[in-house]
Amino acid sequence: MADIARKASAHWQGDLRGGKGQISTESTTIQNAQYSFGTRFENGVGTNPEELLAAAHAGCFTMQLSALLSNHGHTVEDLRTDATCEMVKDGPGFRVSAMRLTVRGKVTGSDQADFEAHVKDAAEKCPMSRVMAGNVDITHEAILE
Secondary structure (H helix, E strand, O other), rough: OOOOOOOOEEEEEEOOOOOHHHHHHHHHHOOOEEEEEEHHHOOOOOHHHHHHHHHHHHHHHHHHHHHHHHHHHOOOEEEEEEEEEEEEEEEOOEEEEEEEEEEEEEEEEOOOOHHHHHHHHHHHHHHHHHOOOOOEEEEEEEEEO
């Protein structure tokens, strides 16, 4: 049995190009968020799986980094992670090829080299990074402010 289980759902009506759907989470933080071919492949208004993956990765990675920094005696004032999920055409479809993370931090008791070391450690321990490891090129840019 899992230690933690989280649920989400998707509902879709119609064909790929003309159809539309809604995505919801069990917590109701996201409820009936619209997604479609246009939101996924043409920058339409709404969400898409890759955007949600980027948000999940940014959130998970930032929490992991905060824990590591705090556990090593640093005071975390502010961490901000931007994640960009990239897809490429792959045969008959697409695949997620890269995740680019840029993390900016204000951390008392850390210098740039220490911050970068913690970012590297977080990258190895973050559950979302571990899911993608070996399948997605994940890069990290660490900026201590």
